[in-house]
Amino acid sequence: LTAYRSDGAVAASAQIVSIDSNGHRARFLDELIPELPNDFLGTVLLESSAPIYVITLRTLVNQSGAFLMTAMPVIDLDRTPPSTPSYFPQLVDGGNFSTEYLLMTTGGSTARLQFFNPDGQPFAVPLR
Numbered sequence: 001l002t003a004y005r006s007d008g009a010v011a012a013s014a015q016i017v018s019i020d021s022n023g024h025r026a027r028f029l030d031e032l033i034p035e036l037p038n039d040f041l042g043t044v045l046l047e048s049s050a051p052i053y054v055i056t057l058r059t060l061v062n063q064s065g066a067f068l069m070t071a072m073p074v075i076d077l078d079r080t081p082p083s084t085p086s087y088f089p090q091l092v093d094g095g096n097f098s099t100e101y102l103l104m105t106t107g108g109s110t111a112r113l114q115f116f117n118p119d120g121q122p123f124a125v126p127l128r
Contacts, residue, residue: 003033005042012036019052028059043102045077075102091115091125 003011012035019025029044030036046054056072092099103111117123 001032002045002047003029003036003040003042004045005040011040011042 001017002014005011012033015033017025017032029040030038033044046052054074056074057069058072060068062068088099088101090099101113103113115123115125
């Protein structure tokens with residue numbers, strides 16, 4: 001596992017995690033890479049010598065103290081991206097919720113991000 005900050009710099013030294021055949025490992029990221037700061041913002045590259053299945057969860061403790069989890073996609077950098085459009089059905093920004101999109105490429109590429117309101121009309125979204 002190698003953690004990268006959002007500017008592309010390595011955030012902590014790489015960690016090796018061993019998993020037995022037919023085994024599993026469930027850990028929080030700060031347990032796998034203890035050097036990461038609490039406010040870490042970036043990505044983690046996972047490389048394996050054998051095929052593995054990964055599930056990622058993003059967690060948050062909200063203002064009322066509830067522990068929340070949501071699934072996060074895993075991006076396979078060895079897979080060719082689809083040539084057809086990808087659709088994300090919801091965009092949230094408000095009420096203590098927000099949506100974050102991560103656009104990645106392993107080489108030169110272009111992408112077009114378009115937003116539409118529920119009526120199908122173009123919708124201006126400020127990007128941060």
